[in-house]
Amino acid sequence: MNNNVENKKLSLVLFSGDYDKALAALTIANAARDIGVDVSIFCAFWGLFLIRDPEKMTLEDKTAYEKMFDSVTPVGPEELPLSKMNMAGIGKAMLQKMMEDTETPSLTRFLNGAIKKGVKFYGCKMSVEVMGFKEEEFIEGFELITAQDYLKDALNSDMQLFI
Structure with a gap:
C-alpha cells in the first residue's frame, strides 16, 4: 500500500443538510487534512445549511418566499436534524449525549477544526x-462558485465523495 499522500487532493460534495x-x-x-491531503467541500442545496453563520442571518432584501424559507430551515450546524431516527429532535439529543459521553467533538467543533486546518468551503x-441566501450569511472563508468551477476542482482531485 502506498502511503504517500503528498500533493493529493480530496473533493467532497455535501448535498445533505x-x-x-x-x-x-x-x-x-479533518482526517484527510491531518495526513496532509488538500480538501475542498462543495456545499449544494441542503448542504449549505452547515455553513450558514447564525450570527450573520438577514431578512433584508429578501422576497416573501425567501423569508418564509429562512424561517423554517436550519441556521448553523447545531440546528441540523438527523437523517434517520430524528424523532422530533429526541434522536439527535440522544446522539449528541452519546457523542459527549465518548468525548467526540460536536459538529460545530468539527467544522471549526476543518476551517482552522485549511479545508476550503465552496457554495453552489x-x-x-x-434558496434566497445572501453570500454574507455564510461562514468566513466561504467562496461562492459555479458547478463548472466545482467540476474543474473535482477533476483535478485524486478522490471525490458525494455526501
Missing part, C-alpha cells in the same frame, strides 16, 4: 440564488 451526514463529511475532511452559486 443532515447532522450525521455533515458529521461524516467533516470527519473525513445556483443553490444560494434559488
Whole structure:
C-alpha cells in the first residue's frame, strides 16, 4: 500500500443538510487534512445549511418566499436534524449525549477544526440564488462558485465523495 499522500487532493460534495451526514463529511475532511491531503467541500442545496453563520442571518432584501424559507430551515450546524431516527429532535439529543459521553467533538467543533486546518468551503452559486441566501450569511472563508468551477476542482482531485 502506498502511503504517500503528498500533493493529493480530496473533493467532497455535501448535498445533505443532515447532522450525521455533515458529521461524516467533516470527519473525513479533518482526517484527510491531518495526513496532509488538500480538501475542498462543495456545499449544494441542503448542504449549505452547515455553513450558514447564525450570527450573520438577514431578512433584508429578501422576497416573501425567501423569508418564509429562512424561517423554517436550519441556521448553523447545531440546528441540523438527523437523517434517520430524528424523532422530533429526541434522536439527535440522544446522539449528541452519546457523542459527549465518548468525548467526540460536536459538529460545530468539527467544522471549526476543518476551517482552522485549511479545508476550503465552496457554495453552489445556483443553490444560494434559488434558496434566497445572501453570500454574507455564510461562514468566513466561504467562496461562492459555479458547478463548472466545482467540476474543474473535482477533476483535478485524486478522490471525490458525494455526501
